[in-house]
Structures are given as structure tokens and as C-alpha cells.
């Protein structure tokens with residue numbers, strides 16, 4: 137059967153879509169590919185004649201689930217049919233497959249999507265049962281999510297970050313999974329509690345062809361960039377230098393972005409040696425440091441694995457070496473009391489004095505995390521005013537007010553979908 141894969145292509149999730157397209161390309165799966173950058177374009181691609189089956193890929197983060205469900209309904213109203221299957225993948229679908237199926241998708245993709253998308257496209261081509269495809273949740277006759285066998289977590293070198301025609305080049309995924317256990321974070325839940333690092337050889341392989349396409353900006357996705365090459369909590373600068381030198385050798389005129397978006401640095405990894413190494417290779421003038429709280433009690437409760445002490449040092453060292461630190465803070469973490477928030481504000485203001493900018497977040501009880509069902513702490517007006525003041529002076533930025541709304545909605549969804557201890561398997 138002719139299969140067309142249509143991705144609802146949004147900037148916020150483009151990296152994940154690139155990885156899926158790369159997996160299809162690597163496997164040599166003969167499918168037509170279409171990218172819908174708007175709901176209307178997505179519907180037009182679905183409606184185009186010539187395909188026996190159309191598989192529509194959706195991916196979104198938990199706070200966007202509601203808006204995406206409305207968009208799915210709009211697309212279905214424009215173009216639909218028995219031959220069309222809509223699948224939602226990504227971290228929300230993995231954590232809340234029942235919510236995704238109830239919201240209108242035909243399938244939920246559970247876990248890492250590379251092997252699932254290939255097996256799913258093959259099953260549609262062959263007309264075989266989807267129950268044999270790994271990493272899916274399907275609806276039974278009562279609408280209950282039934283899971284197929286889990287999708288494997290592949291070595292990162294087996295997964296390209298983007299397809300080779302390089303029309304959709306993005307950051308190279310350098311590390312998948314995270315050995316830290318921050319209770320607010322979806323990364324270890326989604327990708328596992330160990331680092332899987334991409335080899336330097338695989339990074340260089342991604343870069344071949346950059347030159348012929350006139351590309352020179354090289355960015356990386358990694359939860360903690362100075363952990364590169366290390367299995368444990370300590371940074372190992374040897375593999376980091378091998379990586380950066382390898383990029384420079386492969387692409388002598390590359391502008392390397394490392395430690396800035398979409399990667400970041402843990403505060404205890406910011407040492408003078410590490411900053412000198414970055415200065416030697418990177419083009420970014422800022423680095424992102426995760427502080428999260430100015431309260432040691434809350435840092436301990438959140439499982440961050442560091443106290444406030446290295447945060448001040450990290451900011452000072454980064455500034456001394458010519459980087460502007462952007463420091464992440466989360467307000468409203470569970471159990472936060474007035475004195476914890478006061479400590480966070482004090483630390484944020486001290487860091488601003490040292491030359492940092494504060495990236496402000498509101499705690500969101502994200503699906504899949506240990507704090508999915510935790511109550512966000514109250515953020516009083518006075519705290520909000522002080523955050524606004526920092527923002528007005530250009531010393532803080534971020535979507536913390538919007539996240540406060542998301543937080544309320546996520547808590548409502550969590551209550552409507554109590555965590556299940558038993559998962560039902562498709563036979």
C-alpha cells in the first residue's frame with residue numbers, strides 16, 4: 137500500500153520530527169513525506185490523492201496538549217477518512233497515553249520514536265496488525281489504552297538527528313537521557329536515567345555536507361553539556377575537548393554553540409578550566425546555568441544533586457571568563473515556603489549584581505515526573521512584583537506567568553487521570 141507520512145511541523149517540536157524523518161530515511165522505508173506548517177497545510181497534505189494510508193505525526197509538550205487537541209479537531213474537520221491515522225508522540229503522549237487517546241488521537245507513541253515510526257510505516261504498507269508495532273498505545277473497544285511491547289532505547293549513534301538532504305538541519309543531539317533525578321524534569325523519565333552520548337565520529341558524520349550547503353552554525357542538544365563523555369556526575373573535559381576539536385577539524389569555519397540554548401551547564405561543572413576550554417572553541421557569548429532555587433532545602437527536596445554554593449561560584453567564574461550567564465530559576469516548587477522564595481529572590485538579585493540574567497520559570501507538575509501529582513507552592517503577589525521588576529530592568533526573562541496558567545491546567549489533568557499502577561498490554 138502507498139503510505140504518506142504527514143508531520144504537523146511546528147518550530148517548538150521540529151527537532152523531534154527531524155529525528156523521525158531521519159529514522160525513516162535510514163531504514164529506507166518507501167513512504168511519501170509531507171510537512172504541514174499550519175493546520176490548513178496539514179489538511180491539504182492529508183487530502184492529496186494518491187495514498188492508500190495517511191499517517192499524521194503530532195508531537196507536543198504537556199502544556200500544549202489542550203491547544204493541540206483543538207487543532208487536531210480542526211484538521212479532522214478539513215480532511216479525514218478511514219485511511220487516515222493520527223498519532224501523537226513525545227513526552228506528553230508517553231506519560232499520558234489515555235489522555236491523548238481521549239483527546240482524539242488514534243494512537244499514542246510511547247517512548248523514543250525511531251523504531252516505532254519505522255515499524256508503524258512498514259505495518260501500514262503491509263496492511264498488518266498494529267499490535268505488533270513496538271511503542272504504541274492503541275484503543276481497545278472501550279477506548280482504554282492498550283500498550284504494545286516497549287520500543288527499545290537505541291544507542292544514540294544509531295539515531296540521526298536530521299535527515300541527510302539537510303533541508304531540515306537543526307542541532308545535533310549529543311546526549312540522550314540524564315543520570316540526575318530532578319523531580320520536576322521529564323528527561324530521565326522519557327529517555328532513561330543514564331547518559332547515552334553520541335560519539336565524536338557520529339557528530340562528524342552529521343557535519344559532513346554542512347560545507348556544501350553553506351552551513352556553519354553547529355548547535356547541540358544535551359541536558360548537561362559538560363557531562364559529555366562522562367557516565368557519572370563529574371565533568372570530564374577530555375571528551376569535551378575531543379568533541380569540540382573534532383567539530384573544528386571537520387568544519388574549520390564553524391561557529392560552535394555549546395552551553396547555550398538548546399544545551400546547558402550544571403553549576404558545579406563551571407570551573408576556570410572548563411570556561412577556558414569553551415572560550416577556545418565556542419561562538420556563544422552566554423551560557424545557561426541551572427540553579428532552580430536559592431533554598432538548599434528545596435534543592436535537596438527536588439533531587440537536584442547540588443546546593444546553592446556552586447551557583448554563585450559558577451556565575452562569578454563564567455563572568456570572569458567572558459560569558460554572560462543566564463541562570464534558570466523555578467518558583468513555586470512543591471513545599472516552598474515564604475523563606476525559600478525569599479532565598480531564591482535574594483540569590484537571583486545577587487547573581488544579577490554579578491552579571492547574570494535570570495531565566496524565570498513557574499513550577500509545572502509535568503506528567504511522568506515524580507512531582508506530577510504534587511501541589512505547586514503559592515507564589516505571593518510580592519514575589520511576582522519583584523520578578524516583574526527584574527524583567528522590566530532587562531535582568532530577567534521567561535514565560536513564568538504563562539507557566540502559572542499551565543500549572544493549573546496540568547494539575548486538573550493529573551486529577552482527572554489518576555496515575556495507574558497497572559498498564560494493560562495489547563495481546
Ligand code: SF4
Pocket residue numbers: 314315316317318321322323324359360426
Ligand atoms: S533538570 Fe537537567 S540535570 Fe536535572 S534531570 Fe532534568 S535534564 Fe537532568
